[in-house]
Amino acid sequence: MSAKKSLMYRLSNVPHQVIGALTLIVIALPYLMPVGIPLKITPYSEQFKAALDAVPEGGNVAFSLDSAMGGTTETGGMIRATIKYFIYDRPDVHIVMWGMHYDCVLVFNTFVADVLEDADYGKEVAWFGYIPGTDAAIAKLSDDLKGILSVDFYGTPVAQLEIMDNINGAPDFDLLLSFDTYGHADSYVGHWYERYKTKIAIGMLSGSIPVATMRFTAGQIVGFCGGVKGAAELEALLKYPGPAYTNYDVMNVANLFAIGLLLFGNITYFLTKKEER
Amino acid sequence: MSFIRRTEIPITIAAIMTLIMLLDLFTGDPTLRAASTMLQSWAIILAGFALGIGAVSLLRLHTTNIKRKRPGWYGSVLIIFFTAAVLVTGLMDLNLANPILRFILDNMYMRLYAAAWAFEGIFLIYGLYRAFKIRNLDSLILSVTAFFCIIRNAAVAEVFFGPAAFAPGTWILDVPNLGGIRALMIASSLGILMLGLRTLLGKERGYIRTGG
Amino acid sequence: MVLELGPLVGATLILMLFSWFLYKQTVLYDIAEGVLIGTGAGYSFIMGIKAVRDNAVLPLLRGETVWIIPIILGFVIYLQLSDETIHFSRIPIAIIIGVGTGLSVRRVLLAEIIAQTRASMIDFSALDTVGLINSILILVGTITTIAYFTLSREQTGAFGTVTRIGRLYLMATFGAMFGNAIFGNIAVVAGRVEEILRGFGLM
Numbered sequence: 001m002s003a004k005k006s007l008m009y010r011l012s013n014v015p016h017q018v019i020g021a022l023t024l025i026v027i028a029l030p031y032l033m034p035v036g037i038p039l040k041i042t043p044y045s046e047q048f049k050a051a052l053d054a055v056p057e058g059g060n061v062a063f064s065l066d067s068a069m070g071g072t073t074e075t076g077g078m079i080r081a082t083i084k085y086f087i088y089d090r091p092d093v094h095i096v097m098w099g100m101h102y103d104c105v106l107v108f109n110t111f112v113a114d115v116l117e118d119a120d121y122g123k124e125v126a127w128f129g130y131i132p133g134t135d136a137a138i139a140k141l142s143d144d145l146k147g148i149l150s151v152d153f154y155g156t157p158v159a160q161l162e163i164m165d166n167i168n169g170a171p172d173f174d175l176l177l178s179f180d181t182y183g184h185a186d187s188y189v190g191h192w193y194e195r196y197k198t199k200i201a202i203g204m205l206s207g208s209i210p211v212a213t214m215r216f217t218a219g220q221i222v223g224f225c226g227g228v229k230g231a232a233e234l235e236a237l238l239k240y241p242g243p244a245y246t247n248y249d250v251m252n253v254a255n256l257f258a259i260g261l262l263l264f265g266n267i268t269y270f271l272t273k274k275e276e277r
Numbered sequence: 278m279s280f281i282r283r284t285e286i287p288i289t290i291a292a293i294m295t296l297i298m299l300l301d302l303f304t305g306d307p308t309l310r311a312a313s314t315m316l317q318s319w320a321i322i323l324a325g326f327a328l329g330i331g332a333v334s335l336l337r338l339h340t341t342n343i344k345r346k347r348p349g350w351y352g353s354v355l356i357i358f359f360t361a362a363v364l365v366t367g368l369m370d371l372n373l374a375n376p377i378l379r380f381i382l383d384n385m386y387m388r389l390y391a392a393a394w395a396f397e398g399i400f401l402i403y404g405l406y407r408a409f410k411i412r413n414l415d416s417l418i419l420s421v422t423a424f425f426c427i428i429r430n431a432a433v434a435e436v437f438f439g440p441a442a443f444a445p446g447t448w449i450l451d452v453p454n455l456g457g458i459r460a461l462m463i464a465s466s467l468g469i470l471m472l473g474l475r476t477l478l479g480k481e482r483g484y485i486r487t488g489g
Numbered sequence: 490m491v492l493e494l495g496p497l498v499g500a501t502l503i504l505m506l507f508s509w510f511l512y513k514q515t516v517l518y519d520i521a522e523g524v525l526i527g528t529g530a531g532y533s534f535i536m537g538i539k540a541v542r543d544n545a546v547l548p549l550l551r552g553e554t555v556w557i558i559p560i561i562l563g564f565v566i567y568l569q570l571s572d573e574t575i576h577f578s579r580i581p582i583a584i585i586i587g588v589g590t591g592l593s594v595r596r597v598l599l600a601e602i603i604a605q606t607r608a609s610m611i612d613f614s615a616l617d618t619v620g621l622i623n624s625i626l627i628l629v630g631t632i633t634t635i636a637y638f639t640l641s642r643e644q645t646g647a648f649g650t651v652t653r654i655g656r657l658y659l660m661a662t663f664g665a666m667f668g669n670a671i672f673g674n675i676a677v678v679a680g681r682v683e684e685i686l687r688g689f690g691l692m
Contacts, residue, residue, distance in 0.1 A: 072391075130536050229430050255671070292587065319558070323581050389506060430672040452623050481590075
């Protein structure tokens with residue numbers, strides 16, 4: 001029998017339709033039959049929490065929602081846990097929120113809006129919506145925040161927001177949190193940290209963990225929370241379990257499937273090669 | 278007015294803008310600082326205007342498709358309908374509180390955007406199966422490091438491989454990855470510096486479209 | 490099993506989009522794609538209008554006449570839609586390009602080149618043996634990988650060996666990025682599976 005018709009050859013060339021369907025089935029199973037895999041907290045998540053705890057009494061925190069809606073499967077949980085932490089556990093802290101991606105309004109409505117109903121808007125928290133321009137916007141906010149933010153998202157002039165009385169730029173913030181899926185955090189490091197030494201902590205996609213490790217090692221950020229795993233750990237640390245925590249065992253099962261595919265692909269490849277010889 | 282067609286004008290403007298931004302950083306002169314922050318405000322507003330270009334171009338293209346009954350013009354009807362629906366309901370309330378707009382955004386746009394993002398996940402998984410074949414030293418290192426980093430993210434790996442399951446992945450992230458990614462960042466940053474130099478010298482002309 | 494209209498519509502659209510990789514490109518996929526493109530284009534336009542209104546038009550109406558210039562330039566951008574007037578639109582685009590390039594150069598100079606080069610330096614007094622070895626490995630990786638991107642000379646001989654090591658470090662970096670990205674991208678797929686299950690009342 002020629003190699004082309006052999007079972008090994010077929011197994012090493014399974015069409016994407018089959019792999020795709022298998023992936024969806026493997027992911028669906030833990031939703032229908034939860035496994036309950038225990039969560040392991042890593043030092044990086046503890047350092048992120050430590051960065052939140054280090055905000056002084058009455059401090060100012062800038063909250064930048066830079067996630068696209070597609071990425072909120074990873075960042076949504078950490079956004080919600082962090083805002084709940086500040087609103088419920090640290091009501092003394094002032095939160096100023098904006099977004100560098102136009103999906104920030106949808107992200108706000110989905111993960112933040114209901115939590116802010118328990119806050120004193122205008123005194124504890126303010127929401128400015130989407131600011132276009134990325135690098136230009138981030139640089140402008142660092143130097144001259146009120147030069148571009150004249151009204152909040154609801155049209156209230158900045159002068160009427162008590163929280164903004166002593167906030168004019170990066171030096172007035174004790175911490176900047178960027179929940180990012182597009183690299184806006186790099187601009188914050190360049191314009192906020194390198195010029196004004198504002199402390200920055202980042203929440204981002206799993207794929208950006210290598211870059212965040214680089215920034216953390218260089219001392220440019222004080223903490224980072226990477227992907228669903230980091231979000232689940234943060235939710236557990238802050239004691240506000242959410243979507244990341246409930247998806248955790250789905251992710252573990254799916255990861256095992258990914259490892260299995262990697263090994264399967266290589267085994268069938270080598271066996272096919274052996275057959276051809 | 279033929280002088281306004283000269284490409285030297287926008288090239289000179291871009292060079293001057295770049296120079297102001299750089300001189301503000303290096304000199305800290307108050308006049309330059311004021312000019313720099315003012316220009317940043319302008320760039321923010323212009324970026325806001327630029328968001329609409331995509332939608333307008335899209336509407337033009339698909340209107341032409343429908344007029345000329347090009348293949349697939351039914352899809353163009355759908356695109357124009359939903360663009361118009363979002364625009365009209367959005368303009369009624371720019372705080373996005375209109376219930377029809379909220380329904381479209383929450384149940385259609387958000388779901389489909391994330392689903393399109395999920396394609397990347399499916400094809401990454403497919404790539405893991407098809408492309409990560411160990412053929413030489415390079416692919417061996419690629420596959421082994423990917424393997425250990427996936428293990429590192431799966432807490433359940435501790436059940437199969439013990440507590441030391443995460444150590445190789447953590448070491449890979451903290452040592453070889455750090456060296457490589459730092460170099461990538463430095464190299465790409467040098468590229469951006471070159472781009473800045475080209476803009477200052479007027480050599481960068483990619484944004485000057487000749488027409489169409 | 491109670492089905493709500495919104496989640497049901499969302500779940501159906503997700504499955505229609507997924508039909509591409511589960512089967513092949515079908516009219517169902519084309520419909521879902523059309524809905525995505527249409528809603529996305531409209532939504533980005535609305536966000537642009539709101540940003541311009543809040544940050545330029547409202548201050549202008551309050552008497553800050555300085556905002557008239559960027560507003561006029563913003564409308565000039567739209568002249569690129571016609572061949573006769575496209576040359577006017579190059580001016581605001583040049584402003585965006587110039588400001589963006591200048592800020593990018595500022596950012597990478599401080600945050601990437603200087604900071605990362607400084608971070609690569611080894612403090613021999615502060616490290617134990619393992620830390621020292623790791624730091625040396627990182628430094629070797631950084632230097633050899635940068636050498637790999639030197640395209641102005643042939644990568645042969647001793648230099649070729651150096652760049653070969655750099656390439657292996659790059660493979661390790663890509664493997665690490667892929668390994669982490671897989672986890673995140675699976676999460677996105679998992680989120681859609683959850684929406685499908687909830688939309689059809691299976692969860």
